[in-house]
Amino acid sequence: MSGGFAVPDLLHFHRVSVRVVLISAAVSFVLMLASAIDGLPLWAVALATLIPWLPVCGFEAIWQSRHYGFYAFFGVLVLLQLGHLGEHAAQLIQLYLTHGNPARSHGVFGQLDLETVHFVWNVTVWLGVGALLYRFGSRNSWLWIAFAAASVHMVEHFYLYWLYVFQNDYWLAGGSAGIMAAGGVIGSPLARPYLHFGYNVLEITPLLVAFVDQAQLVYDHYLARALPGLSECELIATTAKLRPVRISAGAVVVAGTEPTQLPFIVASGEVEVAYEGTNAEPRLQLLHAGEFFGEIWGPSDQPRAASVRTTRSTEILALAGAPPGAARQARRPLGLTFISVAEHEADSIHRSGE
Amino acid sequence: MVALFALLVLTAALLAFLQITVPVKGSHLARADAVYYWPVAVAAAMVVLVTSLVIVVLAQRGWRRA
Numbered sequence: 001m002s003g004g005f006a007v008p009d010l011l012h013f014h015r016v017s018v019r020v021v022l023i024s025a026a027v028s029f030v031l032m033l034a035s036a037i038d039g040l041p042l043w044a045v046a047l048a049t050l051i052p053w054l055p056v057c058g059f060e061a062i063w064q065s066r067h068y069g070f071y072a073f074f075g076v077l078v079l080l081q082l083g084h085l086g087e088h089a090a091q092l093i094q095l096y097l098t099h100g101n102p103a104r105s106h107g108v109f110g111q112l113d114l115e116t117v118h119f120v121w122n123v124t125v126w127l128g129v130g131a132l133l134y135r136f137g138s139r140n141s142w143l144w145i146a147f148a149a150a151s152v153h154m155v156e157h158f159y160l161y162w163l164y165v166f167q168n169d170y171w172l173a174g175g176s177a178g179i180m181a182a183g184g185v186i187g188s189p190l191a192r193p194y195l196h197f198g199y200n201v202l203e204i205t206p207l208l209v210a211f212v213d214q215a216q217l218v219y220d221h222y223l224a225r226a227l228p229g230l231s232e233c234e235l236i237a238t239t240a241k242l243r244p245v246r247i248s249a250g251a252v253v254v255a256g257t258e259p260t261q262l263p264f265i266v267a268s269g270e271v272e273v274a275y276e277g278t279n280a281e282p283r284l285q286l287l288h289a290g291e292f293f294g295e296i297w298g299p300s301d302q303p304r305a306a307s308v309r310t311t312r313s314t315e316i317l318a319l320a321g322a323p324p325g326a327a328r329q330a331r332r333p334l335g336l337t338f339i340s341v342a343e344h345e346a347d348s349i350h351r352s353g354e
Numbered sequence: 355m356v357a358l359f360a361l362l363v364l365t366a367a368l369l370a371f372l373q374i375t376v377p378v379k380g381s382h383l384a385r386a387d388a389v390y391y392w393p394v395a396v397a398a399a400m401v402v403l404v405t406s407l408v409i410v411v412l413a414q415r416g417w418r419r420a
Contacts, residue, residue: 092372100376130409138417151406158398163391170391174383183382185395191378194369201365205358 010071010215014244015063016056027052046108067267070135071218077128078211081204084121088197095193102193115164115171122157126150129207139217142210146203153199156180222317225290226265242317247310254294254308262319263294269314273306286311294319 013021031048040048057079065072087107094105106113129147137143156178163171177184181192188195219235220242230238244267247253253264253271266287273284273293284306287293293308 095378096372096376100378102378102380127409130406130413133409134413134416137413138420147406147409151402155395155399155402158401159391159395162394162398167391170383170387172381174381174388175391177383177388179395179398183388185389185392187388190369190373193378194373198365198369201362205361209358 009240010068010218011212013056013060014067015059021056024052024056043109043111067220067222068218069221070132071214073128074132074136074211074214077125077132078204078207081125081200081207084125085197085200085204088193088200091193092197105193115161115176119157119161119164122150122154125203126154132210136210136214136217140210140214142206142213145206146210149199149203149206153196153203156196156199159185220265220317222265222267222290226292238319241320243320245316245318247314247316249310249312249314252307252309253316254306263292264308265292265317265319266290267315267317270311271308271314271316272311273308275306 028049028051031052032045035045035048061072061076064075087109091105091107091113094107095102098104126147129143129150133143133147137147160171160176160178163175167175174183177187177192178195179185180188180190181195182188182190184192190198217236219232219239223238223242224230224235227235227238242265247269266289268289271287271293273287275282275284287308
């Protein structure tokens with residue numbers, strides 16, 4: 001393991017700009033301050049603080065899901081589980097402040113501190129980690145640890161929920177200690193709130209490490225569609241060089257008179273490749289999500305006869321540098337340097353018009 | 355790895371501190387009563403074990419197919 005830790009590029013915001021993140025942070029802070037000064041209950045203050053972040057997280061999750069598939073679900077699960085751990089941490093603070101009074105220590109969203117909610121939440125997380133194991137587990141040993149921790153935690157909640165539903169009096173009389181907490185079936189020195197905080201730490205820690213590790217193994221789905229000949233390792237390495245750019249409708253992405261640009265991949269929207277030799281600008285081709293244009297071997301000094309412009313709001317992935325394996329890609333029968341192919345077609349059209 | 359170990363030690367220390375200094379109030383069952391529904395705990399463990407095994411087998415089949 002290397003000494004320093006750098007956040008993988010995949011974990012940065014892609015869909016949402018830094019300006020929007022800063023505005024959301026400012027609005028969140030103001031709402032938190034205003035609701036606290038207004039004397040609203042703790043849950044309302046927390047809700048007011050979180051609401052401005054919902055669109056940011058929502059748009060980012062949708063973007064990640066389109067580009068990285070199931071990895072976005074991984075991110076959402078980690079985020080929700082961190083929030084859940086936050087609730088348990090809040091409960092510990094409340095216990096400390098109330099000298100161990102559980103009736104006044106239900107966390108921030110105390111209305112949700114119900115056995116049914118705990119059960120449903122933990123089943124969801126357990127099966128969610130199981131789904132991650134199915135998808136990513138073959139190369140992510142931390143997911144196995146997270147799944148084992150979630151399974152042990154789940155045994156407790158199955159037992160607790162059964163008592164809550166079928167033996168409620170027993171549950172109220174102290175059965176809520178469960179299996180491992182002090183006073184439980186097996187028992188331990190820890191009371192239930194402390195034990196369950198420990199369970200959650202044991203669950204979220206390997207999950208978080210697994211999430212960061214998995215970021216090194218994910219590639220962009222549009223890149224894979226555009227360059228299907230690249231190996232998985234090449235796709236992963238190339239994904240790190242992609243920079244998403246949003247372009248409004250009608251903008252010129254590559255002008256025919258300019259030297260050739262690096263490869264671009266269309267992620268959403270549409271671009272048209274048009275020949276600039278005549279006033280009519282005959283359209284050569286429309287490119288959609290998963291198709292690419294540009295120069296696969298790297299920048300060229302040669303100006304091109306074809307230009308590329310967006311027909312509607314479009315997201316393009318700019319590739320900084322030729323991808324590894326580009327030469328092999330170029331041997332594909334259909335050819336790869338799209339602009340070159342487009343130019344050939346343009347020349348044909350031009351000659352037939354003369 | 356050192357950071358993870360430190361985090362776990364810190365968590366354990368925090369929980370031990372809280373358990374000693376802030377014992378949680380509430381009703382407690384006598385030892386004989388606390389173990390009364392032990393078969394339910396065993397059943398819960400079996401349900402989780404079987405489901406976990408199914409998930410692991412499905413996952414391994416999925417990896418072989420991929």
